[in-house]
Amino acid sequence: MDLSLNEEQRMIAESAAVFLQEKSSSAQLRKVIDAGDGMDRALWQEAVELGWCGVALPENAGGMGLGWRELTLLQEQMGYHLACLPFFDAVVALTPLWQHLSQTGPGLAVVERLAQSGQVCVLGMTVRGELPAAATVTVEGDALVLNGLWNQVGSGTHADVLLLPATLPCGSLGLLEVNAKTEGLSVQALPTVDATRSSAHVAAVNVRLKGSAVLVHGDALKKLWEQTRNLAAIGLAAEQVGVAERALDLAVAYTQERQQFGKPVGSFQGVKHRAAQMLVAVETARSAVYAAAFVADAAGESTDLALFAAQARTEATEAALFCTRESLQLHGGVGFTWEFDPHLFLRRAQSASQRLGTVEQWREVVARQLLDEPEQEHA
Incomplete structure (x- = not known):
């Protein structure tokens, strides 16, 4: 399993990072928060025009015909920049449905009418x-x-x-x-x-x-829903990787600036060790997410997808929670204040940890597949 990015995938990630760095800055983020509805509508329209809503849609439905690896790269940047977009709910969670419907004529008409229209479908x-x-x-x-x-x-x-x-x-x-x-x-x-x-x-x-x-x-919906939950979990995990990495970057930047005893706090061994632990958590979670996205593209509805989705979800959730908490601590007393950003990423990590089931529930999914199913087959 080669998890390295090809040139096209690197371009997608880099272009999304550059775009969101400008359009979803800390100042713009706070403007949206002050407005009170949690959505940057101008940014949503630009994302639609860039074709982000159709990254993983088939070409016959007006999409780019790419896969979950490319979609997770966008999701990772959404988390890193804390973009105020309903991208997860309106794009990631619905992509399996659009892919399913686009296989028939009537369904394709629905996809063409809704998926790329700029409307927010939830x-x-x-x-x-x-x-x-x-x-x-x-x-x-x-x-x-x-x-x-x-x-x-x-x-x-x-x-x-x-x-x-x-x-x-x-x-x-x-x-x-x-x-x-x-x-x-x-x-x-x-x-x-x-x-x-x-x-x-x-x-x-x-x-x-x-x-x-x-x-x-009917049965088609039940099967589709199970697949959707697994694929959406991978997408949500990618967002959590972005949140975790941004929390690490914020902590490193601050500890390099903050002085104590005439030296940057980041030069102290104890701080370096904590940052290193955060980096390990980020990279472990990223590997799990990329592996799950690879399986999603290669296997489609394979039963292994649930195992990879569970691994990605648990690793990314724990990484996001750990890194955001550590970042808050490494910022010292100011980390708890509204003027600094760490608490915003901690809030995203906390809320995302409850979506699509908790870590314990996903581990239960793995336990059932590894322990229950062999017994049923033996019986």
């Missing part, structure tokens, strides 16, 4: 990434009537279109396209630890939809 996925089944659909005449509640939908407040799972009249689960302005649909913004991210409770009360609103259903 998947009604729970915080733990499970497939919610509390919502129901009934039939009234020629209309589908949707009722239900979807809790803590990431970027829900920014959504133009919501893709909501619900139980269909036939008893199977379906994924429905719902315009955010549809009568009977309400989106309630929630307070968040991370001011660069938003979350919302979405509720539907007698929302009337056409039959064409059902994009995928």
Whole structure:
């Protein structure tokens, strides 16, 4: 498994870094936070125009036809620069669905209409990434009537279109396209630890939809949802690697400037050791993420993908939490103040650690695959 980047991949990472360094600076980040909604809409439009939303989409759907390795490189930069974009919820988490739909004519039309339109489409996925089944659909005449509640939908407040799972009249689960302005649909913004991210409770009360609103259903949806959770976990892990690396860079820069006993704090052996531990955590997590992205591109729906996704998710989560906490400590007393940036990255690391399941839950996934499945086969 060769995890080194080719020339095209390096160009993608470098160009994204240069672009976000200018467009998502600390000053701009704080302007968005002060505005209160956690989204830089001008930056989102520029990202759409750059084609970032279609990096991993097939060329027949208007995308670049690249893979998860390229998408994770963008995600890594999103985390490094703490970009106030719904990129994870509106692009990364939806890419498996777009890839699936683009295999058929009707589905391709949906992808062309939504994926590259500049609209923010958000998947009604729970915080733990499970497939919610509390919502129901009934039939009234020629209309589908949707009722239900979807809790803590990431970027829900920014959504133009919501893709909501619900139980269909036939008893199977379906994924429905719902315009955010549809009568009977309400989106309630929630307070968040991370001011660069938003979350919302979405509720539907007698929302009337056409039959064409059902994009995928039944066993196909269950299979797709499992794959989506694994792939989204890899994308989220890439963002956490970026957060961890930026926390390290902030700590190194500050300890080189801060003086104590007439010397930079960074010259002390104890500080060097802590920075070295942070670097090891970053590089270990990056290797896990790149390996998982490689498997995602090579194996598609392979059962090994869950193992690699779990490894990437756990390594990256722990690296982000460790590095952001260490960075805060190495900044001394000022690390806790609003004027300095370490706390912003700590907030992102903390909030991301709960998305798509905790580290313990992902380790449980690995345990089940390694321990339970062989016993079932033997039986």
